[in-house]
Amino acid sequence: MEDDATAPPRNRIWLFVPVLCFMALAVMFYVRLDDNGDPARLPSALLGRPIPAFTLPPLEGLVRDGVPVPGFSDQAAKTADPKATITAINIFASWCGPCREEHPVLLMLAKDPRVRLWGINYKDKPDNARRFLGALGNPYAAVGADVSGRTGIDFGVYGVPETFFIGPDGRVIYKHVGPLTLEALKGPINDVLSKAPKRSL
DSSP, X not given: OXXXXXXXGXXXXXXXXXXXXXXXXHHHHHHHHOSTTOTTOOOOTXXXXXXXXXXEOBOTTXXXXXXXXXXXXXXXXXXXXXXXXXXXXXXXXTTOHHHHHHHHHHHHHTTOTTXXXXXXXXXXXXXXXXXXXXXHOOOOSEEEEESSSHHHHHHTOOSSSEEEEEOTTSBEEEEEESOOOHHHHHTHHHHHHHHOOOXXX
């Protein structure tokens, strides 16, 4: 009769199955986050595809340089602009802490002649959104009010802030999840803007 000490090794292999499963899941999780070294660049069903159809009204009462700031639609993103090559759509809200964190970077991005920056105000109150932009500065040439959050859902938003970079054909060429950073602005975003196709005017 065999005792435990002389039991065949294969009987003990099952003890390692939970450990191996955990290690496999950990590797998959790491690979998912480490997308080419850029954790903010998560996969999106929209990459390479047209942005969803939408029409958003302007943020009520928002004025820039004495002129009401308009809302916008998906069709407007395809409208030729003699200056900008790319349309960046930033989804933000006054109640979002990371949105406040990224705001100085948005103000810098708005000065880049290759891009026109628009904002989608997500599930916010107009008064709060206006105060937010009034205190920090308004980097957006247009702001659409997504009060119900429907447009955000259609974009597949994980959570604010998120920024979509749209080519001149209306297709998503890059998605940044989370607050924009100087590193992203100088690295992957600059690469996207540099390689973007020119608008055919």
